[in-house]
Amino acid sequence: DAGVIQSPRHEVTEMGQEVTLRCKPISGHNSLFWYRQTMMRGLELLIYFNNNVPIDDSGMPEDRFSAKMPNASFSTLKIQPSEPRDSAVYFCASSPPRDGRFPYNEQFFGPGTRLTVL
Amino acid sequence: QQPVQSPQAVILREGEDAVINCSSSKALYSVHWYRQKHGEAPVFLMILLKGGEQKGHDKISASFNEKKQQSSLYLTASQLSYSGTYFCGTEKGGSQGNLIFGKGTKLSVKP
Numbered sequence: 001d002a003g004v005i006q007s008p009r010h011e012v013t014e015m016g017q018e019v020t021l022r023c024k025p026i027s028g029h030n031s032l033f034w035y036r037q038t039m040m041r042g043l044e045l046l047i048y049f050n051n052n053v054p055i056d057d058s059g060m061p062e063d064r065f066s067a068k069m070p071n072a073s074f075s076t077l078k079i080q081p082s083e084p085r086d087s088a089v090y091f092c093a094s095s096p097p098r099d100g101r102f103p104y105n106e107q108f109f110g111p112g113t114r115l116t117v118l
Numbered sequence: 119q120q121p122v123q124s125p126q127a128v129i130l131r132e133g134e135d136a137v138i139n140c141s142s143s144k145a146l147y148s149v150h151w152y153r154q155k156h157g158e159a160p161v162f163l164m165i166l167l168k169g170g171e172q173k174g175h176d177k178i179s180a181s182f183n184e185k186k187q188q189s190s191l192y193l194t195a196s197q198l199s200y201s202g203t204y205f206c207g208t209e210k211g212g213s214q215g216n217l218i219f220g221k222g223t224k225l226s227v228k229p
Contacts, residue, residue: 033216042120042221043160043205056216091159104167105209106150107217109159 002026004110006092012116018080021113024073025094033107034067034077035091043091049075082117089114119144121208123220130196130227138191138223140206149182149189150207150217160205163191196227 005024013019025032034046047057049069057067064083069075079086093107121142128136140149148167152160166182166189178200180191193200203224207217 043219045217045219048216093160104165106162106165107152107160109161111159 004092004094004108006090006110006113008113009111010114010116012118013082014118015083016081017117018078019082019086019115019117021077021090021092021115023075023077023092023110025075025092026096026108027073029094029096029108030072031095031097031105031107032069032075033093033095034075035093035109036088037091037112038088046077079115082115084117087115087117119208120218121149121206121220123204123206123223125223126221127224128226130225132198132227132229133195134227136193136196136225138193138204138206138225139188140190140208140220141186141188142208144187144208146182146184146187146189146208148209149180150209151180151189151191152205152207152219153202154205154222155202163204193225196225198227198229201225201227 007022030051032049035043036046037043046059047067048055052069065079067077089112091109091112093109095105095107121140124139130136150165151163153163154160166180168184177194182189203222205219205222207219
């Protein structure tokens with residue numbers, strides 16, 4: 001099975017530009033998470049979707065950040081306008097519904113997108 | 119509400135043991151452990167649930183003290199492949215696996 005797919009893997013942009021990060025969760029998973037990782041702040045949860053519905057977006061830093069999940073197989077995280085302090089690695093993760101095979105809420109992380117805003 | 123991990127970093131020789139601690143200021147219902155190797159994504163190791171249920175990992179075990187709101191990860195007879203940063207995560211309310219991660223413990227295993 002393919003794991004979580006993220007694109008692009010690397011993004012370099014200039015301050016003020018719009019950035020869109022993409023994620024395809026593992027098929028059959030019903031929860032999706034966006035994280036940001038920096039040396040200073042560690043791994044921070046930005047937003048969490050369950051069955052395509054945003055459940056908790058309290059981690060979204062400010063209105064410049066927005067996330068959507070139009071269907072079960074695709075999600076985007078958009079930053080508009082981008083700033084140098086947004087430079088980080090952004091991870092998308094998905095987790096399956098609890099059942100006999102996956103009785104726990106383990107999360108499967110994608111490879112991440114390394115964003116650099118100049 | 120971010121859990122606190124200790125130590126921040128540890129260096130071991132192959133074959134040595136290590137303990138990584140995770141504590142929280144709020145009541146815990148579960149503790150999740152992940153490992154992240156340099157330049158890679160975090161990978162799930164195990165979960166410990168209130169009541170003692172857990173999912174284990176070969177040669178890596180953990181404990182969960184609900185009263186003390188603490189969990190400890192035990193790495194026995196460490197191997198080079200154990201190197202990486204270990205994160206504990208606690209659920210941010212509810213039971214959907216919405217996690218808050220600690221800042222991590224960097225483990226380096228030397229030959």
